[in-house]
Amino acid sequence: MIVTIDGVAASGKSSVSSGVARALGVPYVSSGLLYRAATLLAHEAGLAPHDPALLPHLEAQPLRFEPLAGGNRLWLGERELTADVQSAAVDAGVSAVAARPELRAWVDRRLRALTPPFVAEGRDMGTAVFPQAQAKFYLTASARVRAQRRAAERPEAVDEIEAALLRRDEHDRAQSVPAPEAHVIDTGPLTLQGVIDTILAALPQGAAPARTS
Numbered sequence: 001m002i003v004t005i006d007g008v009a010a011s012g013k014s015s016v017s018s019g020v021a022r023a024l025g026v027p028y029v030s031s032g033l034l035y036r037a038a039t040l041l042a043h044e045a046g047l048a049p050h051d052p053a054l055l056p057h058l059e060a061q062p063l064r065f066e067p068l069a070g071g072n073r074l075w076l077g078e079r080e081l082t083a084d085v086q087s088a089a090v091d092a093g094v095s096a097v098a099a100r101p102e103l104r105a106w107v108d109r110r111l112r113a114l115t116p117p118f119v120a121e122g123r124d125m126g127t128a129v130f131p132q133a134q135a136k137f138y139l140t141a142s143a144r145v146r147a148q149r150r151a152a153e154r155p156e157a158v159d160e161i162e163a164a165l166l167r168r169d170e171h172d173r174a175q176s177v178p179a180p181e182a183h184v185i186d187t188g189p190l191t192l193q194g195v196i197d198t199i200l201a202a203l204p205q206g207a208a209p210a211r212t213s
């Protein structure tokens with residue numbers, strides 16, 4: 001079973017996916033983390049996203065991706081990259097990396113090599129990468145709400161975060177379109193648990209965890 005949860009930046013994809021995955025007892029897979037890893041490694045090597053040397057550089061790196069239900073972790077050999085990829089510098093550079101078809105193919109190969117069942121989250125999980133998924137969701141929320149949520153996790157001011165989110169929404173527009181059959185959920189008026197419960201209630205028979213009450 002594959003469940004896809006796509007959506008705009010800071011709409012709640014990873015927190016919601018983690019909650020749904022834990023309820024189902026399966027891992028969740030953060031595709032954005034792989035785009036972030038490519039961005040960090042490109043910056044550290046001084047390579048621009050369009051540099052033909054970037055793909056061979058990425059392929060030569062000992063990058064390890066651990067998709068667990070409680071949280072996804074990234075390693076470069078013994079060095080953990082998980083926190084390093086959640087920076088304003090990576091936020092600002094990641095859309096340019098994600099616009100390169102050869103780098104999208106690098107991410108997609110790693111994702112398609114994973115063995116289901118899992119919950120996959122990102123922008124194009126339900127459209128391009130796992131069109132065969134049994135259930136598809138797309139999360140939205142206003143830019144203000146998303147910026148306020150991010151401000152609780154990052155040192156930057158809300159207005160700055162909101163402007164950066166809107167820029168990233170614009171750059172990511174091409175690959176961030178809901179699948180026609182996706183359930184679109186506005187997370188603005190809901191709590192995190194409310195979004196998770198909405199998704200669990202919409203899953204097809206057999207995919208949802210046994211109800212206890």
Ligand SMILES: Nc1ncnc2c1ncn2[C@@H]1O[C@H](COP(=O)(O)OP(=O)(O)O)[C@@H](O)[C@H]1O
Nearest residue numbers: 009010011012013014015149187190191192195
């Ligand atoms: N109703 C809600 N739905 C989803 N996330 C929420 C909600 N309320 C608060 N949050 C918080 O918003 C923040 C951003 O969510 P995150 O999962 O990082 O989003 P994304 O993966 O889309 O960037 C997290 O701290 C999350 O707990």
Ligand SMILES: Nc1ccn([C@@H]2O[C@H](COP(=O)(O)OP(=O)(O)O)[C@@H](O)[C@H]2O)c(=O)n1
Nearest residue numbers: 009010031032033035094095098122123124
């Ligand atoms: N399936 C995906 C996932 C992420 N991305 C890119 O990776 C970036 C980071 O994704 P993310 O999911 O970690 O970021 P947030 O939206 O959670 O801030 C996005 O802004 C997109 O440019 C993508 O193009 N396709």
